[in-house]
Amino acid sequence: MRPFAVAAGRGRHFERLPRWPGKFLVGGDAALTLNPIYALGMTAAGLGALTLEACLRAQRHQRPRPAELAQCFHTRLAEATAGLWRTVMREDHTGR
Numbered sequence: 635m636r637p638f639a640v641a642a643g644r645g646r647h648f649e650r651l652p653r654w655p656g657k658f659l660v661g662g663d664a665a666l667t668l669n670p671i672y673a674l675g676m677t678a679a680g681l682g683a684l685t686l687e688a689c690l691r692a693q694r695h696q697r698p699r700p701a702e703l704a705q706c707f708h709t710r711l712a713e714a715t716a717g718l719w720r721t722v723m724r725e726d727h728t729g730r
């Protein structure tokens with residue numbers, strides 16, 4: 635048996651990058667890894683799916699613009715998961 639080695643949370647702010655490769659989005663654990671003990675990883679992944687839907691809907695009347703879609707997705711994903719991140723970090727650091 636092998637224990638799971640990464641118990642710390644890790645968030646990556648792709649929305650802050652000045653440039654972004656076209657047609658490439660990052661969600662799920664690749665964007666935000668939460669300590670598995672809180673069982674919130676699938677919630678974060680689900681928020682990513684809802685975020686993508688919202689961004690696609692916002693662009694549905696215009697020609698596809700991959701860079702705008704990526705900016706919308708990464709910005710809104712960071713906002714959508716900020717509460718999860720704060721909760722898990724507070725628990726990890728203070729136990730409250």
Ligand SMILES: Cc1cc2nc3c(=O)[nH]c(=O)nc-3n(C[C@H](O)[C@H](O)[C@H](O)COP(=O)(O)OP(=O)(O)OC[C@H]3O[C@@H](n4cnc5c(N)ncnc54)[C@H](O)[C@@H]3O)c2cc1C
Binds near residue numbers: 661664670673675677
């Ligand atoms: C021990 C443990 C327990 C957990 N328990 C819970 C829980 O109870 N509830 C909960 O909500 N969350 C839980 N999680 C978190 C949850 O599993 C993850 O948040 C979720 O699976 C993330 O989904 P994902 O699609 O981003 O990544 P993953 O589910 O990891 O999927 C990534 C996939 O990409 C594949 N892959 C990787 N590299 C490559 C490559 N180079 N080329 C092609 N394919 C590649 C991998 O094989 C994998 O199939 C737990 C995590 C762990 C580690």
